[in-house]
Amino acid sequence: MFSRREFLKNTIKGAAGLALPLTALELITPEMILALKQDSAKTRWVFLIDTYKCVGCGFCVKACKTENEIPYDANVTRTWVERYVVTKDGRLYADSPKGARDGFTTNKIDLGLGNYKDIKKEEINKAFFVPKLCNQCENPPCVQVCPVGATYQTADGVVLVDRKWCIGCGYCIMACPYGVRFFHPVYNTAEKCNFCYHRISKGMKTACVEACPFGARKIGNIKDPNDPVTVTILTERVSVLKSEYGTKPQVYYIGLSEEVR
């Protein structure tokens, strides 16, 4: 017969002995299974914008609003175009009326509060347009600060928002250094550009890329060495916006100027 002491001793020994081979087993999370199945590491979506080609027509903004059902007249937009004008006296003027939905049809710069500044052509040193959209950061601060995990990064790098789970606290809007987030006027949840995820995941291009008449916007897969976008990013001089925030933005620009904010 076992004494109680002996029984306990043997139990501990047995448990320890059994536990040893168990350490060889690995805990598998659903994400790991998904990653193995889809091999999504083959794709990382990036964007390339050639600011030299942009003329500020606003077709991209129109197309985006229609494609992604952002109310047309609401003063928010997933993508927009900014106009920069530097005058000979060194002053910088910039605006983006209605996100440039209707293009830039006048020389007058919108100063806000109902004021406009008419700049004569001979006063201008340089002027250019800069399209903006979500940078789908590699280290997205918006995902970090969401208290409920309603915004998340997909394996191919795009940051998405779950409209069914977002509580509407606005922390992600505050955390984004690029101002790409806003509250959807209908759903009242956080909203942002998602590179038209419903389109790119089916092999199509984004609505803004399709709509751009000058090829200023391009979407590509940085993990595919033969993708023309990848070739440009790897072989030419490109830059990103606000790298100082450490967010590792993935929208690359050709011809970005110091004035661009």
Next chain:
Amino acid sequence: MVHGEIWTLKELFVTPNEYIYWSIQIVMYPFMTGLVAGAFVLSSLYHVFGVKQLKEMARFALVFSFALLFAAPMPIILHLQHPLRGINVIMTSHFTSAIAAFGIVFFSYGAIVASELWFLYRKHFVEIALPLKEKQDKNLLEWMKYLVFCALTLGVYDISEESLKKDEKAIKVLAGVGIPVACFLHGYAGFIFGSVKANALWMTPLMPVIFIMSAIVSGIALCMLTYIATMEIRKFLASRRKAQSPFYQSKEEIKSVEINVIKMTAKYLLLFMIFAISLELLDLIFRGYTAVKSWDVLRSVIYGKDFASIFILQYGIGNLLPFILFLLPNLTLRRAVIGVLLVLFGVFMMRWNVVIGGQAFSLTFAGYMHYQLPIIPHDWETFKEGLGGAVGIFVMPFVLFWLISKIFPVFSNTESH
């Protein structure tokens, strides 16, 4: 209409999606949690550090802190675009977010305050429940009272000298644990702002510490104010009761206790005010001295657009003036009331200047946004995120305090605890 558009005015270069998304309720949120934390720290000064002069105030501050605790999450609920989903923060906490800690911090703090209150009032519950138990023909009201207090005793009826000693020990431990938790409750509210790297005004590691210090200041000020108010009511009642029975305290007795408590508390108020203001000025000087990229726009906001609300309303009327009022010799009750009202106003303005001031400039550093507080509401949104909502939140803890003090009496008429 886009959320935020109605109260935001844009000037110069502001990107299309930028609005003042965090409005008055986010000003109220750190203000209210600050009051909670401050009131608790004040009560702990007696229980943990044995500051005898604060005995009278300690019990009062603890009950008030409990009342404030229920009001603290209300601004967030009113601010959320989907308030019914607020529970998701606890259901699927995403712990890389500062807000996700809310459920844990709030409930652990609530548990500490509730259990400390229970140990403090256990004797009182038993003393009410036992005679009612004996009583044969209870009417409906007495039945209800009996059931409530019976439940509150949690089945423990031992109020011997020995067990009360143990209670005191438990209170001391709970108050001791409560101080860091209260500081954490508010420090993390500061962290919510201080960790937003996209916001040039908010991002500083000093933010949580500044928030804690000003929280204690506001908590002490509110306790003083409410204490004086309740004492005035007691004085009024005492002058009526004294005529009936000589055993009650007289008006003069109450008054002498009152002014002593206030003088003592005012000293602590001044101490924490010095900490708070030093840290705020350090932050300001440091920003100006290092003058990084964002300083140009910050300077134009701090010394230009928001000059009046920062230097006149917050530092002048909210800090300097009450500072002088408390430092002048022979503090009177009237001067104390004016002082604490100004201090409360000053702390509120500090929250305002952080929350609204942090959104007063664009991410482009080349444009400004002006906030217009909705005063007359024309729909639910402009009510809850307007003057009405803010006043409602501020009044709430006083109503709760009145209700809670029915169960936890903060003053006793004949004997002092």
